[in-house]
Amino acid sequence: MDRLVFLLSSGLARGAVLALFALSLVIVWRAARVVNFAQAAMAIAAVYVAFAITAASGSYWLGLIGGLATGALLGAAVEAGLMRRVPHTTPLPGMIVAIGLVMILQSGLSIAFGPQHRTMRPPFSERPFDLGGVPVLSPYELFVLVVAALVMGGLALLFNRTSLGLQLRASAFAPETSRLLGVRVPRMVTVGWMLSVATAALAALLLVPTELGLNPFAADLLFVNAFAVAVIGGLDSPAGALAAGIGVGILSSLVTGYVSASAAPLAVLAVLTAVLLLRPGGLVAAGKARSA
Amino acid sequence: MSTLTVERLTVGYGDGAPVLDGLDLEIADGGIVALLGANGAGKTTLLRALTGLVPARSGRVLLGGADLTGLPTEDRVRRGLALVPEGRGVVAELTVDENLLLGGLWRHRAAARRAAVEEMYDLFEPLARRRGAHGHSLSGGERQMLALARALVARPDVLLLDEPSLGLAPLVVAQLLGVLRETARRTGLTVLLAEQNVTGALSVADRGVVLSLGEAVADRPAAELAAEPALRHAYLGF
Numbered sequence: 001m002d003r004l005v006f007l008l009s010s011g012l013a014r015g016a017v018l019a020l021f022a023l024s025l026v027i028v029w030r031a032a033r034v035v036n037f038a039q040a041a042m043a044i045a046a047v048y049v050a051f052a053i054t055a056a057s058g059s060y061w062l063g064l065i066g067g068l069a070t071g072a073l074l075g076a077a078v079e080a081g082l083m084r085r086v087p088h089t090t091p092l093p094g095m096i097v098a099i100g101l102v103m104i105l106q107s108g109l110s111i112a113f114g115p116q117h118r119t120m121r122p123p124f125s126e127r128p129f130d131l132g133g134v135p136v137l138s139p140y141e142l143f144v145l146v147v148a149a150l151v152m153g154g155l156a157l158l159f160n161r162t163s164l165g166l167q168l169r170a171s172a173f174a175p176e177t178s179r180l181l182g183v184r185v186p187r188m189v190t191v192g193w194m195l196s197v198a199t200a201a202l203a204a205l206l207l208v209p210t211e212l213g214l215n216p217f218a219a220d221l222l223f224v225n226a227f228a229v230a231v232i233g234g235l236d237s238p239a240g241a242l243a244a245g246i247g248v249g250i251l252s253s254l255v256t257g258y259v260s261a262s263a264a265p266l267a268v269l270a271v272l273t274a275v276l277l278l279r280p281g282g283l284v285a286a287g288k289a290r291s292a
Numbered sequence: 293m294s295t296l297t298v299e300r301l302t303v304g305y306g307d308g309a310p311v312l313d314g315l316d317l318e319i320a321d322g323g324i325v326a327l328l329g330a331n332g333a334g335k336t337t338l339l340r341a342l343t344g345l346v347p348a349r350s351g352r353v354l355l356g357g358a359d360l361t362g363l364p365t366e367d368r369v370r371r372g373l374a375l376v377p378e379g380r381g382v383v384a385e386l387t388v389d390e391n392l393l394l395g396g397l398w399r400h401r402a403a404a405r406r407a408a409v410e411e412m413y414d415l416f417e418p419l420a421r422r423r424g425a426h427g428h429s430l431s432g433g434e435r436q437m438l439a440l441a442r443a444l445v446a447r448p449d450v451l452l453l454d455e456p457s458l459g460l461a462p463l464v465v466a467q468l469l470g471v472l473r474e475t476a477r478r479t480g481l482t483v484l485l486a487e488q489n490v491t492g493a494l495s496v497a498d499r500g501v502v503l504s505l506g507e508a509v510a511d512r513p514a515a516e517l518a519a520e521p522a523l524r525h526a527y528l529g530f
C-alpha cells in the first residue's frame with residue numbers, strides 16, 4: 001500500500017513532465033504540421049543556457065526564466081530561418097531538416113560543453129514528504145506538478161480565451177481562410193514554434209535535476225516517450241496529451257516499481273501499439289473532416 | 293475612393309495557357325457588380341488573384357489608387373478587400389461566434405468588435421440562435437450566412453463573393469442577396485458578385501461584367517445585359 005501510494009505520486013510528477021513535453025509537440029504540430037524531431041535538442045540547448053545563468057547568478061529562478069526565453073527565441077529562429085524555407089508539400093523535408101538540426105545541435109553542445117553529465121541542483125528537496133509513515137511526493141515533485149499545472153492552465157487560457165489564441169487556432173485549422181480574414185498566418189506559425197519550444201525547454205528543465213544530470217542527450221528519452229504520449233493522445237489534442245502523459249507517467253512508474261525499470265519502456269510501447277490498433281487517430285481523435 | 297482597378301492582369305496555373313489574359317477592369321466605388329461567365333471562364337481565378345491567393349504573372353491590382361500587387365493576402369484584406377470564397381470557408385473547428393470575432397480582429401478593438409458581431413446577429417437572425425455551434429454542424433445556408441457575416445464584420449470597402457447561391461434554396465439566395473443589396477446601399481460597400489445564377493445576380497446588380505476567354509467581353513448596366521438576348525446567347529448560353 002505504501003509502495004503503491006509512493007509510486008502513484010512519483011508517477012504523477014513524471015507524467016506531468018511527459019505531458020508538458022508532449023503538449024509542446026502538439027502545439028508545434030498544430031501550428032506548423034511538423035513533428036519536430038529536434039524538440040529535445042532545442043530544449044536541451046535552452047537548458048544549457050539556464051544552467052549557465054544559474055551558475056553565474058546563483059539563482060535557479062533567473063536560470064528558469066532565461067531558459068524559457070532561450071527556448072522561445074530558438075523556436076522563432078529555427079522557424080523563420082529554417083523551417084519556413086523548407087517545402088511544405090509533403091512532411092518529409094521538414095522532418096529531414098529537423099533531424100539534421102538534432103545532429104548539429106547535439107554535436108555543437110558536445111563540442112562546447114563536453115559529453116559529461118553536469119549535476120543540476122533542484123531548487124527544492126527531493127526527499128519525499130512523510131505522511132504518517134508513507135512517503136509521498138517530494139517538495140520538488142510538488143513544485144513540478146504546480147508548475148506544470150500552471151503552465152498548462154495558462155496555455156489553455158491563451159488558446160481558448162484570447163484573441164491571439166483564436167488566431168493561433170484558426171491559422172492551424174484553416175490557414176487560407178485565416179489569411180482572408182487578415183490574420184498574419186506566418187507570424188502565428190512563428191508564435192506557435194516559440195510557445196512550443198519554450199514549453200519543451202520547461203519540461204526538460206524540470207526533468208534534468210531528477211535524472212543523471214545535464215548532457216546534450218539528456219532529453220532524448222523524454223522526447224521518445226513524449227512522442228508516444230502525443231500520438232496516444234491524438235497528435236492534434238492538448239487534452240489528449242495531458243491525459244496520456246499522466247497515464248503513461250503513472251504506468252511506467254508502477255511498472256518500474258513492481259516489475260523492473262527495463263520493462264517500463266516496453267509497457268509504454270504496448271500501450272502505444274494497443275491504442276494505434278484500436279484507435280488509429282489517438283484517444284482524442286479529431287474525428288471530423290478538416291475540409292473547411 | 294475605394295475604386296478597384298485591374299490593369300492588364302494575366303493569371304495562369306503552372307505553365308499552362310493563361311486563364312486571364314491581360315484583363316482590364318474597373319469596379320467603381322459603391323454598388324453591386326455581377327461577374328458572369330461560363331464554367332471555367334475564370335471568375336474564381338480572378339477573385340483569388342485579386343486577393344493574392346493566386347499569384348499574377350503580370351499586371352496590377354489597385355484599390356483606391358494604392359497598388360496591392362506585391363502584398364500578401366492578409367495585407368490586401370487589411371486594405372479593405374474581403375473575399376467570401378467558393379465553398380464558403382467557414383472554419384469548421386471554431387464556433388459561429390469565434391468565426392465572427394476572427395473576421396473583425398484586425399479591424400476593431402475588443403469592445404467595438406463585440407458590437408460589430410452583435411450587429412451581424414441582428415442582420416442574420418439564424419446565426420444568433422447558433423452562436424455556440426461549431427462550424428461543422430451548420431447547414432449549407434447557415435454556413436453561407438456565416439461566411440458573409442464574417443466578411444462584413446470587418447467593414448470592407450470591396451467585398452468579393454464567389455457563387456454565394458451554390459447549393460442554396462432560391463428563398464435563401466433571395467434573402468442573402470437582399471441583405472447584400474441593403475448593406476451596399478447603407479454603407480457604400482462595393483460588391484463584386486461572381487455567379488452562375490445569372491438572373492438572380494443581374495436582378496440585384498447595378499452592372500454586369502462578362503468574362504470570356506480571359507477577357508472582359510461585356511461591361512454594361514445590369515438591366516441592359518439582362519434584356520439583351522444576343523449578349524445572353526453569345527456569352528451566357530441561354
Ligand SMILES: Nc1ncnc2c1ncn2[C@@H]1O[C@H](COP(=O)(O)OP(=O)(O)OP(=O)(O)O)[C@@H](O)[C@H]1O
Nearest residue numbers: 305306311329330331332333334335336337338488
Ligand atoms: N488550381 C488550378 N490548377 C490548374 N488549373 C486551374 C486551377 N483552378 C482553376 N483552373 C482552371 O482555370 C480555369 C478557370 O477556372 P475558374 O475556377 O476560375 O473558373 P470559374 O469561372 O470560377 O468557373 P465556375 O463557374 O465553374 O466556378 C479553368 O479552365 C480551370 O480548369
Ligand SMILES: [Mg+2]
Nearest residue numbers: 335336337378
Ligand atoms: Mg468558380
